[in-house]
Each structure stands twice: as structure tokens, then as C-alpha cells.
Amino acid sequence: MDLLLLQSIWLVPCYALAGAALSVLWFPSIARRTGPRPAGYTNVVMTFLAFLHSLIALPATWHQPPQQFFFPWLNVANLDLTLPLEASSLNIGAMVLVTGLNLLAQIYAIGYMEMDWGWARFFSLLALFEAGLCALALCNSLFFSYIILEILTLGTYLLVGVWFNQSLVVTGARDAFLTKRVGDLFLLMGVVALLPLAGTWDFTELAVWAQTAEVDPTVITLVGLALIAGPMGKCAQFPLHLWLDEAMEGPLPSTILRNSVVVATGAWVLIKLEPVLALSPVVMATLVWIGGITAVGGSLIAIAQIDLKRTLSYSVSAYMGLVFIAVGTGQSEAALLLVLTHAVAIALLVMSLGGIIWNSITQDITQLGGLWSRRPVSGLAFLVGTTGLIALPPFGSFWALLKLADGLWATQPWLVGLVLLVNGLTAFSLTRVFSRIFGGQAHPMAQRSPEISWTMALPMMVLLGVVLHTPLVLQALSLLPVWTDLNKDVALLLLWSSVFGCSLGAVVYLGSAVPKPVQFPWKPLQDLLSYDFYTAQIYRMSIVLGVDLVSRLTSWFDRYLVDGFINFLGIATLFGGEGLKYSTSGRGQSYALTIVVGAVLVGCLVMWSS
Amino acid sequence: MQLQYFLILAAALFCIGIFGLITSRNAVRVLMSIELMLNAVNLNLMAFSNYLDAQDVKGQVFTTFVIAIAAAEAAVGLAIVLAIYRNRDTVDMEQFNLLKW
Numbered sequence: 001m002d003l004l005l006l007q008s009i010w011l012v013p014c015y016a017l018a019g020a021a022l023s024v025l026w027f028p029s030i031a032r033r034t035g036p037r038p039a040g041y042t043n044v045v046m047t048f049l050a051f052l053h054s055l056i057a058l059p060a061t062w063h064q065p066p067q068q069f070f071f072p073w074l075n076v077a078n079l080d081l082t083l084p085l086e087a088s089s090l091n092i093g094a095m096v097l098v099t100g101l102n103l104l105a106q107i108y109a110i111g112y113m114e115m116d117w118g119w120a121r122f123f124s125l126l127a128l129f130e131a132g133l134c135a136l137a138l139c140n141s142l143f144f145s146y147i148i149l150e151i152l153t154l155g156t157y158l159l160v161g162v163w164f165n166q167s168l169v170v171t172g173a174r175d176a177f178l179t180k181r182v183g184d185l186f187l188l189m190g191v192v193a194l195l196p197l198a199g200t201w202d203f204t205e206l207a208v209w210a211q212t213a214e215v216d217p218t219v220i221t222l223v224g225l226a227l228i229a230g231p232m233g234k235c236a237q238f239p240l241h242l243w244l245d246e247a248m249e250g251p252l253p254s255t256i257l258r259n260s261v262v263v264a265t266g267a268w269v270l271i272k273l274e275p276v277l278a279l280s281p282v283v284m285a286t287l288v289w290i291g292g293i294t295a296v297g298g299s300l301i302a303i304a305q306i307d308l309k310r311t312l313s314y315s316v317s318a319y320m321g322l323v324f325i326a327v328g329t330g331q332s333e334a335a336l337l338l339v340l341t342h343a344v345a346i347a348l349l350v351m352s353l354g355g356i357i358w359n360s361i362t363q364d365i366t367q368l369g370g371l372w373s374r375r376p377v378s379g380l381a382f383l384v385g386t387t388g389l390i391a392l393p394p395f396g397s398f399w400a401l402l403k404l405a406d407g408l409w410a411t412q413p414w415l416v417g418l419v420l421l422v423n424g425l426t427a428f429s430l431t432r433v434f435s436r437i438f439g440g441q442a443h444p445m446a447q448r449s450p451e452i453s454w455t456m457a458l459p460m461m462v463l464l465g466v467v468l469h470t471p472l473v474l475q476a477l478s479l480l481p482v483w484t485d486l487n488k489d490v491a492l493l494l495l496w497s498s499v500f501g502c503s504l505g506a507v508v509y510l511g512s513a514v515p516k517p518v519q520f521p522w523k524p525l526q527d528l529l530s531y532d533f534y535t536a537q538i539y540r541m542s543i544v545l546g547v548d549l550v551s552r553l554t555s556w557f558d559r560y561l562v563d564g565f566i567n568f569l570g571i572a573t574l575f576g577g578e579g580l581k582y583s584t585s586g587r588g589q590s591y592a593l594t595i596v597v598g599a600v601l602v603g604c605l606v607m608w609s610s
Numbered sequence: 611m612q613l614q615y616f617l618i619l620a621a622a623l624f625c626i627g628i629f630g631l632i633t634s635r636n637a638v639r640v641l642m643s644i645e646l647m648l649n650a651v652n653l654n655l656m657a658f659s660n661y662l663d664a665q666d667v668k669g670q671v672f673t674t675f676v677i678a679i680a681a682a683e684a685a686v687g688l689a690i691v692l693a694i695y696r697n698r699d700t701v702d703m704e705q706f707n708l709l710k711w
Contacts, residue, residue, distance in 0.1 A: 585707065586706075586707035586710025587703065588706065589632050589703055592632055593632045596632070
């Protein structure tokens, strides 16, 4: 049975696509009487099928060599574009994660989108994402990964822009599309430039090629930089990070998916490209620097946000930065482990906050407070998500961060300090959010705040269980380091950074020693962080300004110089005719004079030439 | 006597005719200038026929034709001038610039 399912594993993305296609039936303009709900139910069923399929197929891959499937797509001249799929336990595990999280997010959305008419569009886009993510997980070719990434970029545009009557949604969707698109285009340059070097786009063959490759260091550095530019945009890394902040304008259930797995698509491609990137030390150093700057910057910015969803989006950037560091130092396993633990934990956090937003309307954390006694389930979910995200043994991310820090300990100790800093800052930030929502006095917006309905609570509780069980599952699969091999110093340091961050956050925000709209001693720094280093202004003053000016200039050039030259020819002909017609004077004698002058001239010409 | 002198005289007469043709304001004087030019041509024809074709004197035949045609042309020309004069009450060439651009 499971072998059969493994053979047909390529069906998993097709379930979601079928769901997306079926949703069209319940568009408000088509099903005018019945309402949009069946679209959601259909997609949940399809996702559940996909989840079951991949879950049952997973054990069949255990300790087995990866299965390869090939689908011929296009074969022209010397280019063979065959779609290679690989079914290893890692790929199918990723699909279980994607379909599982999407199943929970969709059940959550059934509750969250209760008062909304746009189910068909929303759920079909969620299904498109699920299909894309599963296809990306299966796909074993850089070229086809690029295609899927681009489709997902389009999906992001549509999904962020679901409620397009809001102006901020429209600008957010625009930025999300363009920023990710720029990264993708650089990735395309890298993809195209890699083929003549390696002769293949197959990830496995690329890894084999990279082992013995001898290429010009400059060339491979440039190609490597182009290859990381795509994931940089996808993972919302500095300086292509603004889109994730603005993408928080989209519907919350899609945020669950985006923050947990969609941003990880870049990391996934990056991890698969790690052997190629490792050919150039400059690229690896760039990865570490980008990741490091994003991790520290993102976690600092997260602390200074007052919008519930944005406090999490910057933490996502920060953790993806840690994944970049992991890949940049050659620790693919730590990166994968971090992606997994981060995905489940951040999904739980977003679900918990979504429940708060649903019943308290405001997203401003200064308007909330005192919800712990009335909303224990949401609070508990947030707490568990926090423990799953920061390095707190025995929960998931502790092991991932420990693995990362352990690998850095011997080679680059300063990066361990950076990991500790990021972990401490994230712990502080999450404790701050928890304290502002669940602790302290209830503000008017949070005076009467009932607990959420079962459709939202159920996926939250299931995910809470998943987060709690993640370390047990990892242990059962012997993916955790053995206790005796552990670097106890690093583990202690990580633990202390978490404890320090959490307790500092609790002291500042739960205690009464600090006046409540907390003022940083130096106001400009607080503003700098809360406005995200003024990134929007930086974009507007640099890239946007430049492109805008150049396009205005070319438009002017086209309108006045190019068009003007051609129009000048026409006008010159017109005026020539208008002016020369006066040679027809209407006097017979002047015509006679013209004839005589012409005859004399011809005569002179004939005489001269002879 | 040489042929050139006749030709030069004829050319001078022709140029005087052209000058008159272009500068005269009176339409009748324009016709007279045309007569001058035709006579210059006749002089040419006669000279050529005398010096170059003494045997067949085709030039003289040509001249006879030209004189006949010129007479007819002058008659038609004067008729046209008269027709214009009836309508416009003038024979000033400066007034006849209606058919311009």
C-alpha cells in the first residue's frame, strides 16, 4: 500500500491543484445562490488527502535510497528539459509539513473567514500555494524550482491582495511581488549562467559536479551571488525584507502559511544549492553577513513594533537569517532542522495572535492587555509557540540552534555570540508581546474578549501538540544529537540567553517599575527601529527614485526626441509645400522667366560639362 | 559675310524679344515681343539655309511655314487679348495673376 503511494507521490501537488480548480465553481459570480463555503470544504478535503498520501508514503522511504521520477517536458536541440522528481524521506517529510500546516491553516481559515464572501478565491490561492510548495519539495531541478518559485511569487501577489479594496493591501501586494521578483530575476541569471559551467540543473548532479569542479573563482562568485539573491528576496532578508512587513496586510490564515513555509522556499533552494555555493568562500561569507545582519536587525525591529502581526514577521526574517548563517557555514542539516522547528512554532504563534485579533479587532498591542484569565487557550498556545521558537530545552528550536551553535563553536565563535544575541532578543520580543496582550491591565479594546470558536481553536491545539511533540518525534527518528556528544557550554549559553531575554521582557512589561508606553532613553533609536530603519524611505530614495527618474527620462526622450524627429520630417514637408506653392505666382511672364532661366542654366551646364 | 554674324544678330534679336516678353506690362507688347522672337528664329533659319544648305534651301521652306503660323498665332493671340479685355477692361499683365497657387 505505502509502496504504491510512494510510486504515485507526484499526485500530492495534483490534489491541491484539483482543489484550486474546483474552487472556481463557488466564485460569487458563478454560484450566485449557494455561497462560497463548499470551496473551503473541498480544499480541506483535498489537502487532507494530500496529507494522508504523503504521511503514509513517508515510512516507505525510511532508510531507502531516494526514488527518482522523470517527466519529459521539452526536448529541443541540445537542451533536455526533463522534470526530475525525487522522493526521499526528506522531501516527503517536507511535504508532510507543508500539507499538514496547510490543513491546519485551512481549518483555521474556515473559522477566521466566517464573515467573508471571498472563500473561493482565498482557498484556491491557498491550494495553489500548497501545490507549489509540494512541487518544490519534490522537484530535483534548479530550473523547475525557479519556475515554481516564480509561480509562488505570483501567488503571493494574489494572496496578499485578496482584499483589494484596501489601499494598503494594494501597495503591500505590489511591493511583495516586485521585491520577490527582483530576487527571482537575479536567481534566473544565476540559473542560466550555471548551465554552461555545470552542464546540468539537477541538484544531485550539481552536488556531484561541485565536488570536483574547477572554475574561475570570479565567475563562480558572481554566479553564487546571483543564486543567493533569489532566496534573499524569498526569505525576506536585508535589504529585500520590506515586503514581508507589508504582506501582513493580507488575510491572517495565509500569514500562517507564509510565515511558516512560504518564506522557507528560499531556504529550501539555498540548502539544495549549498554544494555549489560552497565553491566560493566569498559567497559563503556573504551568506553569513546577510543572515547575520538580518537576524540582528530583524529581531531588534521586532521589539520596537506595536502591530501584532508585524512583531512576528520580523522574527521570521531573523530566523531565516539564522538559516542563511547555517547554510553559509555549511551546516545544511542544522538549517533544515531550524526550518522545521521554526515553521511549526511560528505557525502556532500566528494562529494564537490571529485568534486575539479576530475577537479584539485591534492589532495594536498597546490597546490590548489582561487577556490571560479570559483566554487561557490562546495564551497557552502563544507560550508554547514561544518555547518552540526560542532556545529553551527540551523544545524544538533549542536543538536546532544548539546544532547550529555547536557547528560554529570551533570555527567562528563570534557567530555563536550572534546566535545567542538573536535568541535573547527574540525571547525578549516574544515575552514583550505576551506581556502586552495577556498580562497587565485590560484596555478598552480588550475589555470583553471571548475565546475563539472551535474551528480556530482545534487547529491551534493540534499544532500546539505538534510543537510539544516535535522534539520527541525528532528523537524517535534519531535526528537529535546524543546527550554525551553535546557541547554543554553552548547549550547552557543558549539556555541562559533565552532565560535572560524572557525574564528581562517580563520585568519590563509585567512589572510596574517601568512606565508603560516604554520610552527608550534615546528616542531616535526607538523610532529608527520601529520604522524598520526607514527602509521604505530608503527604497523610495534609491531604487524607486532611480527607476522612476530613468523611466520618466526615457518616456520624455521617446515622446519628444524620437517622436519629435519623425514629426519634424512630416512638418518640414508640410511647410515645404506651403512655402513653395508661392512659386506658382499666377503671372505668365514669371513662368516665361523661369523657363528662360532654366534653359540658360541647362545650357550653361551642358557647356561646362563638355 | 560669315554665318556667325547673322546668328549673333538673330540671337540678339531673340534676347531683346525675351526681354520684352518678360518685362512688358502691356499684353499687346508681349505679343509683339513674341513676333520679334519668331523673326529672330526666321533670320536663323534663313542664314542656315543660305550657308549650309544652299542646294535644297529647306530652311526657307521652314521660314515660310513659321511666318504663316506666326500670323495665325498673332491673330489668335490678339483675339485672346481682346477676350480678356472685354471681361477685365485692361490689358495690363500685372492684373492677370488670378490663377496663382
